[in-house]
Amino acid sequence: MPSNAIIDLITALWLGFIGACIGSFLNVVAYRMPLGMSVIWKPSHCPKCNHAIRPYDNVPIFGWLWLKGKCRDCGEPISPRYAIVEFVMGLAFFVLAYAELFSGGANLPGGPITEFTGAVNNFLVPNWPLIGVYAYHCTLLCLLMIIVLVDIDGYRVPLKIVFFGVLLAVICSSNWSYLYPHRDRAAKFGIALSDSHADALLGILASLPGLLVYAFMLISRKKQPFSHVPLNYGVALGLTGIMLGHWAGWLTFLFGGSATAIIVRLNKHRNESSVLRMVSSVWLGTFGIILFWRPIVGLFP
Numbered sequence: 001m002p003s004n005a006i007i008d009l010i011t012a013l014w015l016g017f018i019g020a021c022i023g024s025f026l027n028v029v030a031y032r033m034p035l036g037m038s039v040i041w042k043p044s045h046c047p048k049c050n051h052a053i054r055p056y057d058n059v060p061i062f063g064w065l066w067l068k069g070k071c072r073d074c075g076e077p078i079s080p081r082y083a084i085v086e087f088v089m090g091l092a093f094f095v096l097a098y099a100e101l102f103s104g105g106a107n108l109p110g111g112p113i114t115e116f117t118g119a120v121n122n123f124l125v126p127n128w129p130l131i132g133v134y135a136y137h138c139t140l141l142c143l144l145m146i147i148v149l150v151d152i153d154g155y156r157v158p159l160k161i162v163f164f165g166v167l168l169a170v171i172c173s174s175n176w177s178y179l180y181p182h183r184d185r186a187a188k189f190g191i192a193l194s195d196s197h198a199d200a201l202l203g204i205l206a207s208l209p210g211l212l213v214y215a216f217m218l219i220s221r222k223k224q225p226f227s228h229v230p231l232n233y234g235v236a237l238g239l240t241g242i243m244l245g246h247w248a249g250w251l252t253f254l255f256g257g258s259a260t261a262i263i264v265r266l267n268k269h270r271n272e273s274s275v276l277r278m279v280s281s282v283w284l285g286t287f288g289i290i291l292f293w294r295p296i297v298g299l300f301p
């Protein structure tokens, strides 16, 4: 009988592998959606020679490594970005499994939602509210990753992604209020936030500063070529707000926004790479806030 620590590790590695596979899918979505291509109906193929990718070369991260970053058919280099996205998503699912799922929700602002810890008690014997919180947060990180990739490629965030995120938040806040764990915490301060709808709606408000940046860019559009970055940034903040609730929404803007401001300030020439980090900072900020939600909330009296 293996020890609980080993079962935890195997389960986390398995969830990490699922995350890497989803990361592989996100690469495809981010590449095809802005071009109006079907996301599901056409199997993966080399963008240069159009040969279908063999199933054994399509294994996340490792496929790229054993092909040494080159297409098996035409030898053209394949961007390391595919493997990096798979690795980042795999790592996020892995880390969050320990920090959220196996800890019984110890990272959540109201504290753990169960006294049980470990993969056996919370995942293999399903604790649905906890698995729901984990899946909800993983989904948010996936949606944000699509926006990051689309943004790097210089496109506007696809409307389908926005609709999907908002619809998901409406359904989830209507049916499973435990997906908005800050409500209980807010009640302790006498804030009437018993409703998860209210939390989700206030979360959207938290993206307003980001949208103001967008409006400002629109006004000054005449002087410079219009960029999709402010819109993508505002949408990424809005999605975080509506899916995590008002508190996390503001925090993301605060931490992600100030990190971006510092980077842009340090980089005197506002080149592509400095602007690019604007949406990436929302992904990193959101991931950080999910991981350290409780200690961060504890900093505020």
Ligand SMILES: [Zn+2]
Binding pocket: 046, 047, 048, 049, 050, 051, 071, 072, 073, 074, 075, 076
């Ligand atoms: Zn090829």
